[in-house]
Amino acid sequence: MANIPTTAAAIADAVRAKEMSATEVVEHxxxxxxxxxxxxxxxxxxxxxxxxxxxxxxxxxIASGAxxxxxxxxxxxxxxxxxxxxxxxxxxxxxxxxxxxxxxxxVITTLNAAGAVMxxxxxxxxxxxxxxxxxxxxxxxxxxxxxxRVPGGSSGGSAAAVAAGFAPVSxxxxxxxxxxxxxxxxxVVGVKxxxxxxxxxxxxxxxxxxxxxxxxxxxVDDAALITEVIAGHDPKxxxxxxxxxxxxxxxxxxxxxxxxxxxxxxxxxxAEPEVAARLDEAFAALEKAxxxxxxxxxxxxxxxxxxxxxxxxxxxxxxxxxYDGVRYGLRxxxxxxxxxxxxxxxxxxxxxxxxxIMLGTYALSAGxxxxxxxxxxxxxxxxxxxxxxxYAQADVVLMPTSPMVAFPFGDKVDDPMSMYLCDIYTIPTxxxxxxxxxxxxxxxxxxxxxxxxxxxxxxxxxxxxxxxxALEAAGGAR
Amino acid sequence: MAKVARLxxxxxxxxxxxxxxxxxxxxxDHFRDVDALDLSAVAPMTQPYPLVNVLRADExxxxxxxxxxxxxxxAAEDGRFRVPxxxxxxx
Numbered sequence: 001m002a003n004i005p006t007t008a009a010a011i012a013d014a015v016r017a018k019e020m021s022a023t024e025v026v027e028h029x030x031x032x033x034x035x036x037x038x039x040x041x042x043x044x045x046x047x048x049x050x051x052x053x054x055x056x057x058x059x060x061x062i063a064s065g066a067x068x069x070x071x072x073x074x075x076x077x078x079x080x081x082x083x084x085x086x087x088x089x090x091x092x093x094x095x096x097x098x099x100x101x102x103x104x105x106x107v108i109t110t111l112n113a114a115g116a117v118m119x120x121x122x123x124x125x126x127x128x129x130x131x132x133x134x135x136x137x138x139x140x141x142x143x144x145x146x147x148x149r150v151p152g153g154s155s156g157g158s159a160a161a162v163a164a165g166f167a168p169v170s171x172x173x174x175x176x177x178x179x180x181x182x183x184x185x186x187x188v189v190g191v192k193x194x195x196x197x198x199x200x201x202x203x204x205x206x207x208x209x210x211x212x213x214x215x216x217x218x219x220v221d222d223a224a225l226i227t228e229v230i231a232g233h234d235p236k237x238x239x240x241x242x243x244x245x246x247x248x249x250x251x252x253x254x255x256x257x258x259x260x261x262x263x264x265x266x267x268x269x270x271a272e273p274e275v276a277a278r279l280d281e282a283f284a285a286l287e288k289a290x291x292x293x294x295x296x297x298x299x300x301x302x303x304x305x306x307x308x309x310x311x312x313x314x315x316x317x318x319x320x321x322x323y324d325g326v327r328y329g330l331r332x333x334x335x336x337x338x339x340x341x342x343x344x345x346x347x348x349x350x351x352x353x354x355x356x357i358m359l360g361t362y363a364l365s366a367g368x369x370x371x372x373x374x375x376x377x378x379x380x381x382x383x384x385x386x387x388x389x390x391y392a393q394a395d396v397v398l399m400p401t402s403p404m405v406a407f408p409f410g411d412k413v414d415d416p417m418s419m420y421l422c423d424i425y426t427i428p429t430x431x432x433x434x435x436x437x438x439x440x441x442x443x444x445x446x447x448x449x450x451x452x453x454x455x456x457x458x459x460x461x462x463x464x465x466x467x468x469x470a471l472e473a474a475g476g477a478r
Numbered sequence: 479m480a481k482v483a484r485l486x487x488x489x490x491x492x493x494x495x496x497x498x499x500x501x502x503x504x505x506x507d508h509f510r511d512v513d514a515l516d517l518s519a520v521a522p523m524t525q526p527y528p529l530v531n532v533l534r535a536d537e538x539x540x541x542x543x544x545x546x547x548x549x550x551x552x553a554a555e556d557g558r559f560r561v562p563x564x565x566x567x568x569x
Contacts, residue, residue, distance in 0.1 A: 100549075100550055102542045102543060102546040102550065103542060196526070196527065209526065235532065235534060238529070238530075238531075238532040239525075239527075239529070303511060303515065305508070306509045306511055306512050307512075309505065309508075309509070310509065317486060321487075324487070326551075326552070326559055326561055327547075327550075327559055328550045329552070330552070331552035333562075335563070336562050336563050337563065338564075342487050342489035343489050345486075345487055345489070346488055346489035346490060349488070351498075354488055354490070354498070355498060355501060355502060358479065358482050358483060358486055358488070358498065359502060361482050362482045365482065372509070375517060376512075377522030377523055378520040378521070378522050379512055379517070380523040381523040382515075382517075384523060415501075415504075416501050416502075416504070417505050417508055420505070433525075433526020433527060458526070458527075
């Protein structure tokens with residue numbers, strides 16, 4: 001068998017050039033999964049048969065001279081909160097165990113058309129609520145770099161799958177950092193695109209004004225490639241942006257000459273010293289590459305955590321009302337429908353989901369709405385206004401992705417507030433609806449990877465990928 | 479907390495109510511940080527961008543297959559979802 005390349009771009013090139021078959025590529029990755037996923041638990045389901053069939057179709061299309069798409073034969077792992085027709089989609093919840101959606105998410109349709117080969121559905125914190133993947137009903141995912149530590153979350157399975165070589169690329173979803181934080185903790189690239197750039201149709205909703213799908217990859221070029229493929233207008237998502245997608249792969253190679261990089265002078269404290277040191281080195285590397293560092297302030301950032309942990313649970317309490325035992329998923333037996341609702345939801349949801357539903361229900365309840373949810377929406381505006389002022393002076397802003405490197409299991413899971421603080425640098429982006437990416441940049445405590453986060457204004461993906469590419473070139477990526 | 483659980487249609491045991499109340503009290507304490515802000519002149523922001531109605535031509539299009547949808551339901555009968563009694567029982 002030929003030597004299988006490690007990047008999606010190189011695999012697609014090799015398959016299209018008939019240097020290797022899609023079948024050879026997928027067999028290699030299924031072999032790696034069989035060998036190591038018992039230790040990692042990145043997957044809720046390995047879709048080996050579906051992957052082999054898809055690879056055969058790609059090989060047949062190439063043999064017949066048909067156009068096979070830019071991701072020909074590229075194995076991809078999909079977070080298990082994206083609907084796949086006829087294939088179980090569980091959100092790592094007992095509520096949806098065994099549920100087979102009757103339709104594909106738009107990203108799945110798009111990836112299939114581009115020739116990608118889905119190898120499995122990856123583990124997550126239940127309904128994407130968490131920062132460690134410990135909240136999965138099907139057991140935690142372990143960090144491939146140190147299996148005594150968490151991979152981050154909620155897209156921990158997708159991050160671990162790429163870090164372990166189970167697939168060169170994967171998809172996650174990011175509501176408050178759920179792509180970027182696990183990317184940082186697993187030492188891979190993770191991108192949260194602008195809200196509306198990628199269709200959310202078929203993504204099981206957590207907090208609809210914050211959710212966005214994006215890729216994990218080992219290189220900035222691969223992350224750009226996947227973002228280019230999945231971005232684009234979708235009439236099935238009313239928040240989808242009707243605008244052509246720019247070339248992000250070209251941007252990633254362009255360099256940062258003349259760019260203005262924002263350094264936040266009033267950044268909320270809490271980052272480990274090594275994480276802060278890597279950020280300083282990232283600024284120095286960009287300056288050396290021709291960029292200019294400008295100081296910006298984001299005074300409302302310290303209130304972002306409060307706004308997020310009111311808005312996201314409020315939206316979740318509404319979105320998760322649909323799990324009532326009537327149309328799909330679990331149903332607990334009870335004498336009447338009202339009793340059935342309460343018993344089903346008690347049996348189907350785990351503790352963190354229950355906590356957030358109660359938090360959200362409280363924030364929205366009569367008498368408390370203005371004091372909590374209403375106030376959170378106003379703080380959200382302050383944060384968006386802060387960013388607008390910052391982006392008048394800077395093209396992008398640099399921050400840590402996660403305040404800490406990967407932490408041991410059990411460290412935070414019983415103390416919700418300490419877990420929520422993991423998201424302090426990632427949630428402002430979601431509140432504003434902007435894009436941001438995490439790029440591996442050296443190591444921190446225990447030799448574990450550190451991610452540097454590049455934030456950009458709405459539809460600022462070109463600037464973001466220029467800086468991401470430059471950070472990688474400066475020696476940040478693995 | 480018991481009232482909130484009822485509103486959310488979550489049957490939660492009394493022992494768990496205590497546990498959840500303790501955990502959520504810490505979170506609610508943190509939320510007090512915004513009390514210092516004067517937000518009287520700030521407009522709430524519900525979405526990253528203003529939402530607009532998206533309409534399509536009123537033409538028949540394929541939709542989900544009824545049998546496939548009902549196959550995933552906990553109980554179905556005669557092409558419909560089946561649920562326990564809704565009326566007649568009062569708690």
